[in-house]
Amino acid sequence: MKSNDILRRVRFIFNFDDSKMIALMSSADEKVTRAQISNWLKRDDDPEQVALTDSQLALFLNNFIESKRGKREGPKPPLEKRLNNNQVFMKMKIALSLQAEDVLDILAKxxxxxSKHELSAFFRKPGHKHYRECKDQILRNFLHGLQVIHRPDKIAPSNSTVKTTAKKPSAKKPSAKKPSAKKPSAAKPASEGSSNVAPPAGYQWKKKPDTKSDTDK
Structure with a gap:
């Protein structure tokens, strides 16, 4: 994420006023002005925005840690010249004294x-076999979860959830049965001697046996 975007989000989450921002952005050697703070907090599409360097963001986050947890004894660690999402995530975790379960709860907001295993990969040292780069989406969701907790009145209602109802399958209408065509019945063979059927050509009817008795002869 861009340093200006992170600064703008953290300021909004904790509702820091200009005096608090000046204190967090100033070092022992240099004190920033209200005009500088205003230019850093301008939107990305504003031509008057001044880019915040990684070292300036590191100073802000280190001072934020001290304001939350108190100053550490001994010399201050040198400011990082390059700051990535993993380091920003770690500094925010330290400042707010968060355990892994707390971070997961914030992301759930x-x-x-x-998983806890996936989260731990962001806080390992670069070069470790389980180290994983923290993408903008992860850090952005973490900051959004903090906003839900600390500024719930400033959360815009989400219109992304759309209720969908499953369509009931339409009942199929019983199809009308078509009348089955009757097959022509096979013609029964005509019995011999029937007068209704003409005999085939060349056919001769068999003679009936003579039934006269001997007395008639």
Whole structure:
């Protein structure tokens, strides 16, 4: 994420006024002005926005840690010249004294879920076999979860959830049965001697046996 975007989001989440921002952005050697703060907090599409360097963001986050947890004894660690999402995530975790379960709960507030094992990969040292780069989406969801907790009155209602109802399958109408065509019945063979059927050509009827008795002869 861009340093200006992170600064703008953290300021909004904790509702820091200009005096608090000046204190967090100033070092022992240099004190920033209200005009500088205003230019850093301008939107990305504003031509008057001044880019915030990684070292300036590191100073802000280190001072934020001290304001939350108190100053550490000994010399201050040197400011990082390059700051990535993993380091920003770690500094926010330290400042707010968060355990892994707390971070997962904050991510859940933004409707983002991940396992404890996946989360631990973001806080390992680069070069470790389980180290994983923290993408903008992860850090953005973490900051959004903090906003839900600390500024719930400033959360815009989400219109992304759309209720859908499953369509009931339409009942199929019983199809009308078509009348089956009757097969022509096979003609029965005519019995011999029937007068209704003409005999085939060349056919001769068999003579009936003579039934006269001997007395008639």
């Amino acid at each position: 933004a409707n983002f879920k991940m």
